[in-house]
Amino acid sequence: MYMLELEIKKMGINGEGIAYYNRKIVFVDNALPKEKVKVEIVEETDRFVKADLKEIIVKSPFRCIPKCEKFDECGGCNLQHLKYEEQLNIKRELVIEALEKYSGLNPRKFEIKKTIGMSNPYNYRNKVSAPVKDLNGCAWGMYKPNTNHLVILHDCLVQYNDLNDCLNKIVKLMDKLGFKPKSKNEGLIKYIVCRQSNYTKEIQVTLILGETKTDVTPLVDEIKNINNVVSIYTDINKGESPDIFGDKLKKHFGKDFITDKLDKYYFNLLPNAFFQLNSMQAVTLYNEAKKAAKLSLKEKVVDCYCGVGTISIWVSNLAKEVIGIENNKEAIKSAKENALNNKVKNVNFICGDAANELDKIDNIDCIIADPPRSGMRDLAYKILDKEPKRLVYVSCNPSTLAKDIKILSKKYDVKYIQPIDMFPQTSNVEAVVSMVLKNK
Numbered sequence: 001m002y003m004l005e006l007e008i009k010k011m012g013i014n015g016e017g018i019a020y021y022n023r024k025i026v027f028v029d030n031a032l033p034k035e036k037v038k039v040e041i042v043e044e045t046d047r048f049v050k051a052d053l054k055e056i057i058v059k060s061p062f063r064c065i066p067k068c069e070k071f072d073e074c075g076g077c078n079l080q081h082l083k084y085e086e087q088l089n090i091k092r093e094l095v096i097e098a099l100e101k102y103s104g105l106n107p108r109k110f111e112i113k114k115t116i117g118m119s120n121p122y123n124y125r126n127k128v129s130a131p132v133k134d135l136n137g138c139a140w141g142m143y144k145p146n147t148n149h150l151v152i153l154h155d156c157l158v159q160y161n162d163l164n165d166c167l168n169k170i171v172k173l174m175d176k177l178g179f180k181p182k183s184k185n186e187g188l189i190k191y192i193v194c195r196q197s198n199y200t201k202e203i204q205v206t207l208i209l210g211e212t213k214t215d216v217t218p219l220v221d222e223i224k225n226i227n228n229v230v231s232i233y234t235d236i237n238k239g240e241s242p243d244i245f246g247d248k249l250k251k252h253f254g255k256d257f258i259t260d261k262l263d264k265y266y267f268n269l270l271p272n273a274f275f276q277l278n279s280m281q282a283v284t285l286y287n288e289a290k291k292a293a294k295l296s297l298k299e300k301v302v303d304c305y306c307g308v309g310t311i312s313i314w315v316s317n318l319a320k321e322v323i324g325i326e327n328n329k330e331a332i333k334s335a336k337e338n339a340l341n342n343k344v345k346n347v348n349f350i351c352g353d354a355a356n357e358l359d360k361i362d363n364i365d366c367i368i369a370d371p372p373r374s375g376m377r378d379l380a381y382k383i384l385d386k387e388p389k390r391l392v393y394v395s396c397n398p399s400t401l402a403k404d405i406k407i408l409s410k411k412y413d414v415k416y417i418q419p420i421d422m423f424p425q426t427s428n429v430e431a432v433v434s435m436v437l438k439n440k
């Protein structure tokens, strides 16, 4: 393999520097836009080249020293070497570039607002799903990207400190009591999932196991003494799907759920229900979604992909009626309880596929949709059939957002896009898109 000198033109969706050589795109991890770098080519195909950064010849003024000592190894936070203000600018650019590439529209004509960031862009994650391994003792951490090499962590700077403490204590207990991490045909525990309420500080622990036979009571009996732990579950992951949770969730100790509070609303959280990972920015996200919906108190709103009912409940005081649709049974159960607990009477929840269920609803004024990373797919076509006056698309993936906008733009204009930073130090970006039905 050979060395090259390149100028980094922009940042890619995974936080890598992008340059061009011989009409091929070159990906260089840890290189920043406008830097001149010396790289070593490590992989070359007909379409792209991968290169290792060897030397920075001209450094970006926005480069900074990562706070985390595991930054180079871990890969969980791929933007810690970029000053936070510039992270926000680049996230806005990532949205624009995805739209340029996939939407068939000219995004420079839309109003794309500045990314809303956090005043403290650290210790924001309320949940961690940590793989565990026996590495001369039980350890938790993050897999180095695209490998099965576990980078051992003790103090992850983007998650709540209490979650770091809790994980450190659980792995020590596993060692003390002889509960081994799962490895090939031996051991038991694959992941430890910990979620903490930002409001009550309660922690819920779920041990993700490889099998059902081993009695975990001795471990549970010790974990329940860890500060703030109020709820302990196990689930079984047989490795048949990429999901961490399986379908054998079992409570071993304490409360069924923990309760978080966002603004004035309370949400009960079961271990496997989706909940925004950044409680502080979730408030900003939902306020932006509500603003974009421009509700008048008289309208019928459908919240597609409603999870535990957060957005439905959030917009309920400005709507006549809200219907939430979600395909996870447990989440719908929680959504109904959450509406009841928050004394919200004008929302109803339906369990099912968003596209199928939307088909059965008529006279919709506004749709709010917050799909998973894979985007809307069929739902976009159903929205075109239903023709609500306004559409609010809450996206966690600019590429699928742009592809869906391409479909939706047959009948909808983009009014504006508001990027929001839910995951500081990483290249993930969330966006709220306000869309209106075109005049016929």
Ligand SMILES: C[S@@+](CC[C@H](N)C(=O)[O-])C[C@H]1O[C@@H](n2cnc3c(N)ncnc32)[C@H](O)[C@@H]1O
Binding pocket: 274, 275, 276, 304, 305, 306, 307, 308, 309, 310, 311, 325, 326, 327, 328, 331, 352, 353, 354, 355, 370, 371, 372, 373, 396
């Ligand atoms: C990004 S989350 C949004 C949840 C919620 N809006 C929130 O902020 O907490 C996406 C949700 O869509 C659900 N989901 C995934 N595919 C679905 C489908 N085809 N139909 C309905 N819901 C689906 C997931 O279970 C998840 O709760």
